[in-house]
Amino acid sequence: MRSLIGSLLKVIGLITIVLIVVAAGGLLLAGHWLQAGDEIKVADKADAIVVLGGSYFRPLYAADLYNQGFAPVIYVSRPIERKDRNLLKSVEVNLPSQEEIFRRLLRKKGVPDSAIRFFGKSVINTAQEAEALKEIVGNEPKTLILVTSPYHVRRAKMIFEDTIPQCTILGTGTPYQSFPKKWWSTRKSALKTVNEVVKIVYYVLGGRFESDSIPGS
Template sequence: MNLRRVRRAVPLLLLGLFAALLVLGVRAVGPFLVVADRLEPSDAIIVLEGGTPAREVEAAVLYRRELAPVVVLALARDPFPVARQLAGEPILQERAARALEYAGVPRHAIVRLERQAENTAQELQVDFEHARARGFRRVILVTSPQHTRRVRVIWNARYQARIPALVHPTLYEPFVPGRWWRSRRSLEEGLHELVAIAHFFIGSPLPTFDRGD
């Protein structure tokens, strides 16, 4: 009789153990995604495209702390260029530049990259090539908290040995690592980053944007 009870209890115990491990794994995802390197004086603060104005405001704070003499802005591909033009809205890079100026970065300290990028990997490549051409020895990469791990993974894999980068999350974009799964928005962002990191390692035959072929 006792043996039967034990046999019946084993699947329940295993299920409970699996559930506990799953919960621990889910909890670990948030802290894993967020990277915050110790900041040091650098040659440039590079703002990853997106999250305007949260990333730009953080970059302005770092600029005012005199951590770098210039702030670099990417030129990302706009998914709605025609609609934006018809609506009289500025391009994404111009919006970012305006946010920087309003937050206290002088116009002469803002560098606008001219080569367009479609995704984070391409953007970091453009950033690296700009840094190398200017002879930079160290840069600070500012982005959203949940985006920092992907930035760190890509930069480490391709560029860190040549130009060290310090990855820094903006404090002005809400993402609580310990509660990342408790809202739909944070959950979607977290899962997107996990998939994007996996995509970087295994690749994908699909382009970021439809080529219209």
């Protein structure tokens, strides 16, 4: 009996070690895994380019894709305003909204106003951005190029594919924003990686995070 228990404990211990090793290996590859987007090729003509709220590096790449002829229109998300912006307004410091800054960046890079559309209103997360775009797309099957930050590509693509299943979603991270494969090498990239992995797990389990910050930032 003791030998049987001892054998079981050894097996359990071995399984535990294997799981720890696998988990550690998975974490080491997390930086690469999060950035696993689609390679946008010349043949990938889309109906629209979709820029998610967050980093100002995102519209820069959206403009590049537009200027290369990948799609005739760019949809820009309208995220919720930061709470501290009201403080600035109270002292008469009026900053442009994020979508207005995105529009100006797009125009600066040669995208005409006629090709820039806005979607959503005060959206607080990626899931709400997907729902807002769904209202515009309807039931039509379309090809959409999703532009976001490198670390946000996998989760964003996952959410949009689930929300608008009739559409082909090509997810890509802006090359203007670097994100190291060795995500643990900087404090910022480590926090972003852990945050994204937790959000993906929570999303897969059916949860949705609400946030006071810009979605996907």
